[in-house]
Amino acid sequence: MLIIISATTMGYTFFGGLKISIMTDRIQAAVVLVLLSVVAMYTFITLKFSLQEKNISQFLGANEWGYSSLFVMPVAFLCVTLFSESFWQKAWASENKKILRRGALISSLMNFIVIFIFCLFGLFGLLSGRTDANTNEILRVFYIINSEYEPHKTGFVVKSFMGLLLVVSAFIMGTSALDSLQNGIVASISGVLSPRLPPRAIVLASCDLNALDLFAVSNILATMTAFPIGLGIFTKLKFSMYITDCVPFLSFCLSLLSTMVYACCVEWKKEVAFGVNLLRGLRKALYGNEYSWKFYAVSFFSSILATALLSFINYLRLRKFFINFTRIVLKSSKSSAK
Incomplete structure (x- = not known):
């Protein structure tokens, strides 16, 4: 067929x-x-x-x-x-x-x-x-x-x-x-x-995965990445300038890490080695979760939170918040030293 x-x-x-x-x-x-x-x-x-x-x-x-x-x-x-x-x-x-x-x-x-x-x-x-x-x-x-x-x-x-x-x-x-x-x-x-x-x-x-597992991997990875990428379509949004090129990648990494941590907490067994538990958690996060809403909720909402956090950091960076904050700290330290 x-x-x-x-x-x-x-x-x-x-x-x-x-x-x-x-x-x-x-x-x-x-x-x-x-x-x-x-x-x-x-x-x-x-x-x-x-x-x-x-x-x-x-x-x-x-x-x-x-x-x-x-x-x-x-x-x-x-x-x-x-x-x-x-x-x-x-x-x-x-x-x-x-x-x-x-x-x-x-x-x-x-x-x-x-x-x-x-x-x-x-x-x-x-x-x-x-x-x-x-x-x-x-x-x-x-x-x-x-x-x-x-x-x-x-x-x-x-x-x-x-x-x-x-x-x-x-x-x-x-x-x-x-x-x-x-x-x-x-x-x-x-x-x-x-x-x-x-x-x-x-x-x-070419991995030893069935058809449903292959779809599961692509679905969960897309769920981790879609929100910051999708926001790029709406260029007229006021905060779109703060979603720079690095935001989607870092947001994906944080979402993947969050999903893996949640999966490891679900699958963790004390009698099993640390590395084996990590592999079990990675498998559960990517394709072994049987499309459970909990794993997709963790990946999707962690991506939203990561995007918001990284965009806020970019906002502070563009407003030179960190430079001004450093100057204020240095001035206060000099005045206290005198």
Whole structure:
């Protein structure tokens, strides 16, 4: 499947570039919405729900998963989108601001519908007893519609027409995401961004991490960096002059350090060596936190506080506060000495 998706997207983006990517995105979005709606309605009608056979009390009411979804999804995806070259390409390709706003509104609505459908699938799985907290996250939707399923196995064979439609939807969504990624990588290599970025991404991708962990690393790093970078867009703000080039980098370092300290406090074990605890904390901070809202809250708000602190220091520096303060101290010390 991965080879087919890669070959397909590479073929039409090679000949059409960004223009064909934008054109195919429209068709792909419409087809995915139709297919997912059909599969969701069929699943809702045919799936048998039995609350007595499955204890779902741990998923009801306010819980860790609910808080994480409400906080992490909007924060992480907004932050990581800020650094996505593919999104910026399509934004700058808009004819004017009116069309850009209209396109953003329509695409946001379509994204909401797709996410809502997938959330319904999760609810259907719990109510029917076909999935639980230990079910494979990547294949969870397929378990719900598969007539012969084993919730904890690593794979399955699609034996229904609805399963085939879901595979087609996954294929289309994969090509839609990959063609944007390919155009973004091409733009990065050609000099719009630093040409050193793609090799770093390749090194990260070569690590022994699954797909969800790779996304988690990029999401948490973007959350640590997005606030000071995002403020740079608003050049008319009065305090934008105090957010100098070093502020985003130092803010990222302080946010990463804060998140690591919090992760080490959570994961620390006295019987384990100091270095091992640090590595465990780093892993927990970057990709082992299972998208817990606590880790993203620490990284996001520590970045805000660090940006505010560093900007205030720049404010004092530009106002020559430190020089004047030093002069006052020297004068007072000389007068006291006399």
